[in-house]
Amino acid sequence: MNDADVSKQIQQMVRFIRQEAEEKANEISVSAEEEFNIEKLQIFEADKKKIKQEYDRKAKQVDVRKKIEYSMQLNASRIKVLQAQDDIVNSMKEAAGNDLLRVSDDKKAYKKLIKDLIVQSLMRLKEPAVLLRCREVDKKVVESVLEEAKKAYADKASASVPKVTIDDRVFLPPPPKGGNSHEPFCSGGVVVASQDGKIVCENTLDARLDVVFRQKLPEIRKRLLGQTSSS
Numbered sequence: 001m002n003d004a005d006v007s008k009q010i011q012q013m014v015r016f017i018r019q020e021a022e023e024k025a026n027e028i029s030v031s032a033e034e035e036f037n038i039e040k041l042q043i044f045e046a047d048k049k050k051i052k053q054e055y056d057r058k059a060k061q062v063d064v065r066k067k068i069e070y071s072m073q074l075n076a077s078r079i080k081v082l083q084a085q086d087d088i089v090n091s092m093k094e095a096a097g098n099d100l101l102r103v104s105d106d107k108k109a110y111k112k113l114i115k116d117l118i119v120q121s122l123m124r125l126k127e128p129a130v131l132l133r134c135r136e137v138d139k140k141v142v143e144s145v146l147e148e149a150k151k152a153y154a155d156k157a158s159a160s161v162p163k164v165t166i167d168d169r170v171f172l173p174p175p176p177k178g179g180n181s182h183e184p185f186c187s188g189g190v191v192v193a194s195q196d197g198k199i200v201c202e203n204t205l206d207a208r209l210d211v212v213f214r215q216k217l218p219e220i221r222k223r224l225l226g227q228t229s230s231s
Contacts, residue, residue, distance in 0.1 A: 085221060085224050088224060089213075089217065089220055089221070089224075092220070093209070093213055096209055096213075097187065097206070097209060100187040100188070100205045100206065100209060101175065101176065101187050103187065103188055103205060104138075104175075104187075104188050110141065110188065111141055111144065111145060112145075113188075113189075114134075114138065114141050114142060114145055114188075114189070114190065115145035115148060115149045115152070117189050117190050117203045118132070118142070118145065118146065118149035118153075118164075118190055118192070118203075119149050119152045119153050119156070120201075120203060121190060121191075121192035121201040121203045122149070122150070122153040122157075122162060122164075122192065123153060123156060123157060124201045125192060125193075125194060125199055125201055126157060126159070127162065127194045127195070127199065128160065128162055128163065129162060129163040129164075129165070129194075129195050130162060130163070130164055130165070130192050130193060130194060130195065131164075131165050131167055131192070131193050131194075131195060131197075132146075132164050132165065132166050132167065132190055132191070132192050133166075133167045133170060133171065133172055133190065133191045133192075133193075134166070134171065134172055134189075134190050134191075135171055135172045135173070135174060135175070135186055135188065136171040136174065137174065137175065138188065138190075139166065139168070139171075142166060142190065143166065146164060146166070149164075150162060150164060164192075172186040172189075172190075172191060172204065173185045173186040174186065175187065175188075186204055186205075186206060187204070187205040187206050187209075188204065188205045189203050189204035189205045189206070189207070189208070190203050190204065191203065191204060
């Protein structure tokens with residue numbers, strides 16, 4: 001083999017090696033680009049998932065916040081309605097209490113009322129001997145009707161005439177002094193107790209008003225709610 005053939009053969013080998021190298025380089029480049037794209041897609045999907053999770057978390061927080069705010073507003077509205085109802089009920093009771101203060105102004109009617117209250121108290125206790133308390137200003141009225149009340153009780157209960165002792169040491173609170181006085185007061189009526197003090201019938205006008213309002217309160221509230229919903 002001459003020098004020309006050797007040179008030609010070497011050149012062929014060089015071209016073959018170069019071609020092999022280029023093909024290998026192309027394969028490496030394509031493979032690297034594919035791996036890069038796959039990794040880039042994975043990172044993108046992971047980031048997208050994180051963003052969605054963060055969005056869902058914040059959306060849930062907003063929803064919870066809205067529900068809490070709505071619940072607070074609803075409760076505040078209910079409290080306002082209940083407060084308004086309480087104010088109306090209290091004003092009604094206060095107005096009724098003011099009317100009670102004028103009951104004793106009619107001497108004849110008040111005298112009959114005191115007698116009836118004593119009889120009613122005796123009927124509830126049905127004791128042979130009781131202690132009666134009244135306002136100091138009502139003592140003479142009580143004394144004037146006591147015998148009649150005792151006899152009326154005995155007839156109604158088919159019992160002996162009871163012994164009724166008027167407490168002249170401890171009286172019920174006096175009528176209110178007017179203004180914004182916070183001192184205890186009594187609008188009238190009597191309190192009757194057994195001799196041992198274990199059984200007490202509080203038959204004052206104020207106590208009866210409290211009882212009536214407690215009994216009628218559901219009906220009053222129902223009417224107020226009916227008026228509120230219709231308006």
